[in-house]
Amino acid sequence: METAGGHQWVAQRIPDDSYAVVSNQLSIQEVDFEDPENFMFKADLKQFVVMHHLNPNPTSFNFRNIFGLNDLSDEYYNTPRVWEGQRILNPEITQSPVSHDLPFIRKASRLIQIEDVQQILSSHYEGTPYNPVGTGSEAEKHRFRPISLPATQESHILQIKPNQPIEVGGIHWLAMGVAAQSVYVPFFAGMSETPEMYHHGAKVYTADSAYWVFKLASVLTDAHYKEFVKELNTTRSKVNVQMRNQLHDFEQRALELSDTTALEELLNQAGNEISATAIQAFQALSANLITKSTDLSPLYYQHNEEL
Structure with a gap:
């Protein structure tokens, strides 16, 4: 469940075979108002967005794009942490740590174990140039906020x-x-x-x-x-x-x-x-x-x- 301005909110069910990595930003993307099994929302959410002209792409209803900031702080504080969690659980997928289009829900390439979750929550970008105690340049090592601080x-x-x-x-x-x-x-x-x-x-x-x-x-x-x-x-x-x-x-x-x-x-x-x-x-x-x-x-x- 995520809340936005004007007391608006939406909730999305995460499938049993999938996962979500969420940092300090809005994460839910496309909302299907015709799918009550997987979505819940405030009754006037759609009307509120239309009334206040908030949707930059009226052909869809992307909650993250409508209410999220997508600003520079996300690129060094929030999005890289989502990228890191997905990198650990889906190492076969290449993504950018500053992409604003990282998916909210993914299916892991293997069954998720407790050790995987511990690794994510303990992460400081090991194995990447962004590790503060790694071998990257000084700029790279201090570019992103780690998960573990x-x-x-x-x-x-x-x-x-x-x-x-x-x-x-x-x-x-x-x-x-x-x-x-x-x-x-x-x-x-x-x-x-x-x-x-x-x-x-x-x-x-x-x-x-x-x-x-x-x-x-x-x-x-x-x-x-x-x-x-x-x-x-x-x-x-x-x-x-x-x-x-x-x-x-x-x-x-x-x-x-x-x-x-x-x-x-x-x-x-x-x-x-x-x-x-x-x-x-x-x-x-x-x-x-x-x-x-x-x-x-x-x-x-x-x-x-x-x-």
Whole structure:
């Protein structure tokens, strides 16, 4: 669903075999007013557009073109992020990152996995000249706003497995801090308590906050990016494998339970244990990065043993 000026709105159904990547801009294109199965809209939407002469192409009704800005800010702030998501899910299609005609809905070239969504939300244009820490020119590296930014507080993925009870089949994947430098921790929908370290968080760093555990590793890596990014990504990869194994184990155990109290307790246990895997790994990573950072000070002096 998207809203436009004058309290106008339209909603379009995304087919089960398709996807949409949406940034901070209007995305819906052609509206079919004769297709109630796939479109909903304000009753006077068409009349409003005609009355105020808003449609630049009266032979069609492209919601994006009628109400969207399509200005320069879209070309460096919004459209490239849509392009990046579609590039990841449809790498065989060549498109321009500044095109105003990127389709709202596409069919992926493969089945979309959780890892694909995580990659999109963690993206900073890896594998392109636009990667801020890549090999492009300075102009290219800073041309577009990445999806994952240092200012990101948290990133979420909501997964529903239709063949399982919602308590088990509903999974909330939560990455605290910068998605590109964090991990998505899975929590079952049927849990009733969140881990203690997720209760804490403020603008000032505290060691008892899950957010600051992940953010600290990110800040330490940024200070010496070339030296530390490999270790960060190695930790992320290992933790992701461990968490997926834990998730599978708890899922199988949960599906065997019929008692609701026992199920709730097990899913609470899952949240505590899986999040602890990530938190402890990142705490160890930060400790190691702090130790290594002592040798990277600009005041460091290499003693000549021959003197």
